[in-house]
Amino acid sequence: MRSFKKILSLSLIAFLMIGIFVSCSRKTDVRKIGLVLSTLNNPFFVSMKDGAEKKANELGYKLIVLDSQNDPVKERSNIEDLIQLNVEALLINPTDSDAVIKAIEVANQSNIPVITLDRQSNGGKITTHIASDNIKGGAMAGEFVLEKFGNQNINIVEIQGIPGASATRDRGNGFHSVLDDKSNVKFISSQAADFDRQKGLSVMENIIQGNKDIQVVFAHNDEMALGAAKAIRANNIDAVVIGFDGGDDALEAIESNEMQATVAQQPNLIGELGIQIADKIYNKESVDKEIAADLKIVTK
Template sequence: MSTISRRTFMLAATAMGAIALAGSIAYAELPALAKKDTYKVGFAQTESNNPWRIAQTNSMKSEAEKLGYQLVYTDAAGSAAKQVADVNSMIAQGVDVIFLAPREEKPLIPAVMAAKKAGIPVILLDRNVDQSLAKAGEDYVTFIGSDFIAEGKRVAEWLAKNANGKSKIIELEGTTGSSPANDRKKGFDEAIAAAGGFEILASQTGDFARDKGRQVAEALLQAHPDADIIYAHNDEMAIGAIAAIEAAGKVPGKDILVLSIDGGKEAVQAVIDGTIAVVVECNPRFGPKGFEIMQKYAAGEKIEPKVINDDKLYDSSNAAAELATAY
């Protein structure tokens, strides 16, 4: 049985308290966004420790500059507690709207609710919050991002057709409690179970980080020397897993298939090189779509609760041709 840390417990308790408060005040409608020539926009980023996050941040900054908007940018450095504080700081600075990439589903609920109480609309980017605690169209405007369940499912479906007799899987999960980790696991696990003939030997978080992914892969490969597939929830962990496979004296792509999600240039190059078998893209270029949705909301247009990005799939059939367009 896992031990719940005091920090996790306190964040969850704070989230539940925020919901109780919101329920008692009974905010029924989203805050409005006035139609203006320029805006002061908050963007609360979760971290900047990998190419995907950097590409997302650059896209947001570039689009804000193009539109002539003031962007208040923060980096939570991988801390849900700091990200809540970042949003509170934006509220104090009087931003017009907040783009939030929530690090975890439950701990960021207080931030969403605080912005709503302050009359500032929130648009979620790339990660969602717990739908039992906050809802699109009521507590925040919308979620813009990929269909994480579909991403995991696409990886599993590709594997079912291309496994060539390999069947024993190690799964490297993303950040515990985050929507992409939850959903990429759900999509893959359910689809691989439906396909039949596969076994997930072990599943453990690598926190979406390259070095931690390497460390976890090394430990799991030692514990399960018969593993011949590694499914990583993102490119960083997949690249870490390649190093772990090589350290174990095995050949990535031959002895062990590596499967990934994100689609960064380094990972697509690894597909060309044969060390990664398949990568399902998770598009990080949120600037154009994010600000388009914001402007439509200000204009009074109806916004769907989810706006899903289109994602590519890279394997040996197209990686070389698509490398130039990868982020």
């Protein structure tokens, strides 16, 4: 009888130990989400990362952030690495809307939901795209120009983002949709500077060498606008510089009259929304195909 009780007692202890082990295993089974950013050498995407990290912590996810350094080859490698880690969802801010397609198709084959942020993909299966309305934002910049100059003759320089990126295409299309049919508006140069501040400076310097009669510079992001503004100041040109993003550096430049306006986005909100959508997908809730984040023109 004592032997039976002893066996029963040991069995009960073993059962309890197994229960504790299983419970602890569940607690350490952290759900993972992958975030692939085109670059972290840009305050806009750092803010997007910060927003995503904050929301992931709130919802109990481990967020793995990888930097593509504006290189489509590295981007694909990052996406494949995250697929191997069995993430619940992939948040991707593409380097290029065409180059990212093959990588997204690999994620599709692994049945991992893909959410694109800020820039679209031109192919592959995307569960949700989250971005500001870039066409509307470009149009807002164009309307700002008309409000400021009216019927005066306006020579405009447009500094474009990365060729092939949806944000480049949409911001440019929105801007041109407002201004192209105006007889007093002339685009004297439209050149790419890859969303980079130093390249924005170099491109603007080259443009100035050919023509200093410039009234407006519209850059597809704040980083390029800040670079262009530096070149404008160095050459004593009185031009209105308009950026796009609403980053802290641009807001400071507006306060000091180095820039006149920016179309302000909320990159931290885009990052937060990405995690919220990933959580809804994980919980098998329905999600919208496209989600727009608010925009506004910021001036001094």
